[in-house]
Amino acid sequence: MVWNLSASFRLAGSVAAAVTVLCTTVVLTQAEPSGPLTPASVRASGQTTFLQFCAACHGIDGRGMGPVARYLLKDPPDLTHIRSRRDGTFPREALESSLLATGPPATAETQDDMMLWGPLFISMDASTDAARVRVQNLLDFIESIQQP
Numbered sequence: 561m562v563w564n565l566s567a568s569f570r571l572a573g574s575v576a577a578a579v580t581v582l583c584t585t586v587v588l589t590q591a592e593p594s595g596p597l598t599p600a601s602v603r604a605s606g607q608t609t610f611l612q613f614c615a616a617c618h619g620i621d622g623r624g625m626g627p628v629a630r631y632l633l634k635d636p637p638d639l640t641h642i643r644s645r646r647d648g649t650f651p652r653e654a655l656e657s658s659l660l661a662t663g664p665p666a667t668a669e670t671q672d673d674m675m676l677w678g679p680l681f682i683s684m685d686a687s688t689d690a691a692r693v694r695v696q697n698l699l700d701f702i703e704s705i706q707q708p
């Protein structure tokens with residue numbers, strides 16, 4: 561009787577493990593429909609990418625006072641007010657395309673003094689899809705620091 565009980569617990573455990581593996585596979589498959597992700601882009605949280613690549617100019621809090629800011633011709637904008645500067649709309653799609661752009665930027669006014677990030681992210685993350693995951697995480701972080 562005892563043996564049967566523990567056997568059925570073991571069976572339940574195996575089923576749970578199988579379901580976990582299955583669910584994880586489904587979640588991973590949905591997160592990345594085309595092409596493999598490199599571990600680098602999966603690991604990189606938006607805040608990590610921001611601190612690594614943006615904070616030198618825009619500041620660790622995004623307000624524009626990074627240590628490099630004083631050496632630039634133009635002041636880096638305060639990234640915590642992107643939404644309020646645009647009447648309450650966070651321009652996610654426009655920012656995504658500019659951060660993944662590989663050619664001449666579409667809007668020279670906002671991009672002239674800033675580096676083109678597409679070539680770097682795409683080469684670091686091994687594919688455009690993987691770089692898009694990094695940029696989505698980055699935009700989640702920037703959206704999360706928006707001030708009223």
Ligand code: HEC
Pocket residue numbers: 610613614615616617618628632634635636637639641642645655659668669670671672673674675677698
């Ligand atoms: C070398 C300094 C520097 C770095 C590094 C940098 N930026 Fe910038 N960024 C600027 C400057 C300067 C501008 C203003 C450009 C202009 O007005 O022509 C700007 C503009 C922007 C804008 C436009 C804001 C608006 O409201 O129009 C966004 C968004 C932005 N940067 C995001 C980022 C992100 C994200 C990163 C990191 C991946 C980053 N920047 C890294 C200097 C930098």
